[in-house]
Amino acid sequence: MKSYINWVAKNPWKVLIVLFLITVFFGYMMKNLKMNPDITAALPKSIPAKRLYDKMKEIFPSKAMAIVIYKGDVFSIEGAKEIAELTGKLEEFPEAYSVISPTNVKIIEAPQEGIDVEEALRDLPETEKDIESWKSRLSQNPTFLKSLIADDWKSAAIIVSLSKSADEEKFSQKLLALLDNFSKNHKGKVFATGEPIVNFYISKGIAKDMGIFFTSGIILIFLLLLFIFSSVRGVLIPLTVVLSSVIWTLGLMALTGRPLSHSTEMLPILIMAIGIADSIHILTHYYQRAKLYSDAKELVKNVVHDLYSPVIMTSLTTMAGFIALNTSHMESLEELGLFSAFGVLSALIWSLSFVPAVLSLLKIKAGKNWRTDKGMLRGxxxxxxxxxxxxxxxxxxxxxxxxxxxxxxxxKLKVESSSISQFPKKNPVRKAAEFVNKHFAGTTAFYVLFEGDKDGYIKQPAVLKTMDQLETQVSKLPNVGSTQSIADFVKLINRALHDNDSSYYRIPNEIEEEKTFIYEGGKKVEKTFKVEGKKLIAQLLQLYELSSSPEDFANMVDFNYRNSRVAIFVKTDRDSELRKIDKELRKFLRERAKGIKADITGMAKLILVVRKMVIKGQFLSLIASLLLVWALTTIMFxxxxxxxxxxxxxxxxxxxxxxxxxxxxxxxxxxxxxxxxxxxxxxxxxxxxxxxxxxxxxxxxxxxxxxxxxxxxxxxxxxxxxxxxxxxxxxxxxxxxxxxxxxxxxxxxxxxxxxxxxxxxxxxxxxxxxxxxxxxxxxxxxx
Amino acid sequence: MKKLALILTVVLLIPLYSEELTGRAVMEKVVNKTEWNDMEGEITMKIMVRGRTRTRKIKLYSRKRTEQDSDMVMKFLYPPDIEGTAFLLIEHSKGEDERYLYLPALRRIKRIAASGKGGAFMGSDFSYYDIGKPKLKDWKYRNLGFVKFNSIKCYRIEAVPSGPKIEKDTKYSKIIHWVDPNRWSIVHAEYYDRTATLWKVLYVKEIKKIEDIWFQTDLLMKNVLSGSQSEMEFEAIKINQRISKELFTKRYLVQ
Incomplete structure (x- = not known):
């Protein structure tokens, strides 16, 4: 090590040029730095809920949805027109897989001996009567009503499901611009929330934070160094060390394709705060001994020879502590651990190369009053x-x-978190989400995925009944806003096919008894006959598909009726509440869905899994870092x-x-x-x-x-x-x-x-x- | 019947080598050269989505009731759970078409309200519009000239909706047809969505001459945006069998 220091003092320019080139390289790489606001991406595939979540994304055509809210006089001629106009504009987004609004949602009606599946608002309304008929049509589809119309009927929601290939960030940006513009030119006020929008705001927040962290960090360090050393080199040298370390680290992140996340956004602050210590340490000793030397190179060698061992030791223990974050198995935390360790290493390299190199080039200058301030502290x-x-x-x-x-x-320590309350109270996306949670079905969803072993599996009465019972059961819980599944549609069609007889608002039984009329000797005679429920269900679904489009079901059941899902919308993302629902779901599946392969996933479930995993993982990593630190210091001492x-x-x-x-x-x-x-x-x-x-x-x-x-x-x-x-x-x-x-x-x-x-x-x-x-x-x- | 007439786009074998034909004139030849009164056949529809295939088999009967209007009956043969369901379509060029479905599980006939032409036909990548006979007045046609397609010299005909209602109904902003002037049959087509992005491509895999009429007997529609595709194969096509008009009634559906 000593000979290395001597070499640095002898060849300062070589050192500076190499450091400069590496920094330019990393700085150039930084332009590729990405942001990733998605907490689920970091989850290991070994977790069942994550495997299901990925499978679900594969089965169903859309992966994320945005909720657009129209606040205004919904049930007026003007309001209806504005909602229809907005729906049309949203449908034009190439990223939109489907758009469901109170104007275009499909309503099943049963006119005499027939079935009629049409959009709720067939034509733009012209009279109050049209509005009333629209209102009553909407009430016929309870499955969607809670998601589309506020509990007080004073606002409406439009659900935009994004296609898999959609660039969510680009979509969010375009959507927010459209809504902004729309609000300006219309009576109703519009705003949006939902996963892609929340993620967009998180990305924006991270970018803004990074800017603030960088500038405030630089200002703070500048003031601090000015206070300690009150000299140009005393300010510029440590500042260069920490800024370059940050550049190296972010550059390496970009180079390895790691994105900035909620966790890694604090890297600059972390590296600056820790990395500054070594160069301050070296400069302090440099000034202390400045008067004793006439040759800068000799002075630098002397100082660094004495200091390199504690500097390296403390850096190593710090790095060890950070690397121990790895035990949590969360990618974003592992990244935080690894990259902050790399940042500390960069600061170490800079402190032991750049600092001696520059100081050996500069003329010796003794500090003035840097010691007196510390003198007070000494007392x-x-x-x-x-x-x-x-x-x-x-x-x-x-x-x-x-x-x-x-x-x-x-x-009294509680485990609790909520992504949406991470945002300030006035943030538009938080306000929108809270509005949806208050008045509509909710923004967070559990999904129970039913995985069949053959095509047509879902059409079995037993399976559909289980889905229906699950919905009934879970709807009783507080905070459950609404539930949706193909079972709801089967019930609606079954009722429509039986001349709107509400006793048929149910899933057909394994064997159903049906009535028909035949003519015997010129007389109309009622006759009953038995039919398999499975056949009845298949035929009523076929009737719907011919009347409308099977695309209406695409987000509920795959097109071969092998896999299906029940959506459970929840009005909160606080994990204490989510846990209660999760518990109820698990209990239901355990006790009442025997022989049916069904499991829980969805963002709500992933939130629970992530948090549980992190907290458990972090206790382990706490112990790991304590042990590592103990082992290292044991060796040191x-x-x-x-x-x-x-x-x-x-x-x-x-x-x-x-x-x-x-x-x-x-x-x-x-x-x-x-x-x-x-x-x-x-x-x-x-x-x-x-x-x-x-x-x-x-x-x-x-x-x-x-x-x-x-x-x-x-x-x-x-x-x-x-x-x-x-x-x-x-x-x-x-x-x-x-x-x-x-x-x-x-x-x-x-x-x-x-x-x-x-x-x-x-x-x-x-x-x-x-x-x-x-x-x-x-x-x-x-x- | 105009819906299915296009799939079975039928044309007399009279080659007309006039380059001066307008787009409209070309399409008139494609659409109006049918020479049959009734037909029957079997359709196998295969829908492929994300590596999975759904197959449906249908027995089809069709007849011309009047010069403009046709009747059609589709009996579902496969899969078993919908076997015996039967669909009846009675066209009315003036007024709404009648659609009925017979459900053996209920032993009842249900009338189905007509839905938009842009809707998927039986969940396939073909829309009701794609399998129907186009109303020439709904479109503005332009002849883009000759181009070689699979070594056949074809007309390229551009069709754009004549108004916003047609565009909204069909969900197309533009269609390009490749028309073989020897058979007056569409041999290839591209469909553009309302954002003018290429959406679907039609591949005509087989055109067969049945009793002097050219039928498209194997059609593959690929959705280039979603990656799904649907194929309709026609077999056992017979024409002018003097099918009883009794067949195209609600009463017959039950049998």
Whole structure:
């Protein structure tokens, strides 16, 4: 390593040119960076619900749907015309597979001895009577009514199902532009929600966040460096290091085709906050020794020779903590772990190549007053270490009380999340979604997929009855807005075929008794006969298909009637509510769908699976990162006990993190779970620095005497560093998304609590119990 | 019957090599050269969607009732669960067509309201319009000149809807027909949707001469947007069998 540093000092230009070229390359790659707001894409295929979800996308022609709301005087001549006009415009979108609106939804009617399947609004209305007839026609299709007409009849929804090949982002953009324009020129106000629209807003939010993070990060670092060093090189060198590290990381993401997601959008902040430390560290020592050297190259060599080992060590432990995120099996989190580790590695490379290279090119310049500010902090730390020694019992009792309170708070921790409430309350897509959830069937859906083993399987009375009962059962639950399946249509057609007799609003039995009239000797005689339900169902579906189009069923059943699905629309995406519905569905399938292959999927189910997986996975990764950190520090200090000392402040910090979440009602979700794993990687540095210094002091001093000098040197650095990193993370509160804001706050908090633990719990333990392992380590150091 | 007449586009074998023909004139020859009073045959319809095939077999009877109007009966032979269902169509050039379906499971006949011509015919990629005889006044035709198609010199005829209602009904913004002037039969066609994107392509796989009349006996319609395709094969075509007019009544459907 030393010879490498010497080589860098000798060949600064070569180093700078290589770094410059690599950075240009990665910077150029960044233009390919994509965004992926879809949480399901990251799910491993091994999960049954995900396999079903993919299969469902294969079977049915459309994958996502947008809901367009028309708010205005729906049941007026003008309103009807406007809705019909809007429906027509939406039908023109090439991305639209089907458009179902209150004007064009198919209504089944049974005139004398016939069947009539036609759009609800056959012709544009001209009189109030036309409106009344439209209203009464709509009421005949209860399956769609709740999805298309608000509970107060004051707004209407148009459901646009997108074809599989549709570019959802492009579609959303065009749709929102159309709606904007429409609202301006019409009486009714229109807006949209649904998965593609929500994803579009998430992408927009991520892009906006990235911009904010970048600029606020640069401003914060600039101010901070100006404050510390008040020199051009003191500002520009560390800034170049972190910005280049961010460019390398984002460039690598683009190069490997990884998209920016909810999770990875925080990478720039993370890398800036962590990556800045090493170059500050090196510059500080550079200025400290500046007066002692006349040759810049010699000065640089001297400084970096002394510092490379802690710099590499802390970077490695941080990387290890990040890589441990891999255990969660969620692609986007694995990516966050891997790429933030790469970011730390980039910062390490830059700190140990760019910084010495530039400094060896520049003339030596001594710093002016950079030390005095720290001098004050030093005084505080001296007093603090004396205080700790004197009042160690009091401090310990205080900490114990905090821990006890924390246990209470941790028990209040909730697992809860909702994607839509990630958006600010005023965000249009959140407002639209909340409106739909309040007045219509809901925006989130469970699907129960029925998989048959042969064509025509779905036409069996037993299967259709199971679907029908499932719908009845689940409709009783709160938050279930509506249910839809082919079974509803079979019931409607069955009734229509039996002259609108409402006792036939049901699935035909295995064997049905039907009536017919025959003429016997000129007399009309009623005769009954038996028919297989399966045949009856097949024929009434055929009648419908000839009257209208089998396309009407395309999103409910595949065209060979082998697979089918029941849609269950839910008025919320809070997982506590979704879990209740999921439980009921599972119970139904277990108890009442014996012998029928049916399983639950849909976005609602995936949301549950993702969250469960992440939370379980994150507990594992927490343990993994603690173990990794322990193993690494054990090797570093060549003592398993000292390894444990390193882990103690982390335990404390994470425990407190969960306690504060419980106390403040911040729920456990994907983002807040990740916080602790990230915090381990970063927070471990504080313990390492402190223990390292303490052992260094122990070479010549006893346990008590070593404390104050350790506090005055590394204690000051730790306080300073944790404040810097914490303020960096606080920038995440500028995010559009609630989760990222919570994450920023919690990360900042955890930095401070781990630093506090490293500078409180460890000293008290050391001076009280005087662990032999430290003495041994000090002896080893002397040699 | 005008619906099915087009599938069975029938033309006398009188080659007319006039390049001066207008698009309309060409289409008139295609549409109006039928020389039969009744016909029967069997249709096998195969619909292929996402690697799966649905097959339906139909026995078809058709007759000309008047100069403009035809009657048609389709009896479903396959699959078994709809065997015995029978469809009757009685055309009325003035006023609405009558459509009936007999359901053996109910032993009842149901009248079906007419739906848009753009609707899929039995769930296939053929719409009701595609299998029917076009009303020439609904379209504006343009002769795009001769072009070689499968080494046959063909007319290319462009058809655009004469008004927005036709466009909405058929869902087509444009159709290009390739017409073989030897047989006056359409040998190929392209259908464009309302955004002017190529939507469906018709491949005429077989044209057979039955009693001096050229019939398209194997038609394949490929939906290039969805990837699905449908094929209609005609077998056992017989014409002018003097089919009893009793066959084209509701009463006969039941039998």
């Amino acid at each position: 505080v730390m001296t007093k603090y270490s004396n205080f700790l020694v004197r009042k160690k019992k009091g401090v310990l009792i205080g900490i114990l009380i905090v821990l006890l309170l924390s246990v209470v708070a941790v028990s 060549r003592s398993a006990i000292i390894g444990i000392f390193n882990a103690v402040p982390l335990f404390f910090g994470i425990f407190l993190n969960f306690a504060i979440m419980g106390a403040l009602g911040i729920p456990l979700d994907i983002q807040t779970m990740v916080t602790s794993s990230l915090a381990i990687g970063i927070g471990v540095d504080y313990a390492i620095h402190f223990i390292h210094r303490y052992i260094f002091e122990m070479r010549t001093k006893d346990y008590n005497e070593s404390l104050t000098p350790s506090m005055e040197t590394s204690g000051v650095a730790i306080v300073f560093n944790s404040l810097v990193v914490a303020s960096g993370f606080m920038l995440l509160v500028f995010s559009m998304f609630k989760g990222a804001r919570a994450m920023g706050f919690l990360l900042a908090l955890t930095m401070i609590t781990t630093a506090f633990a490293a500078l409180t719990l460890l000293p008290i333990y050391f001076v009280t119990f005087k662990p032999k392992s430290l003495r041994k380590a000090a002896e080893r150091r002397k040699e």
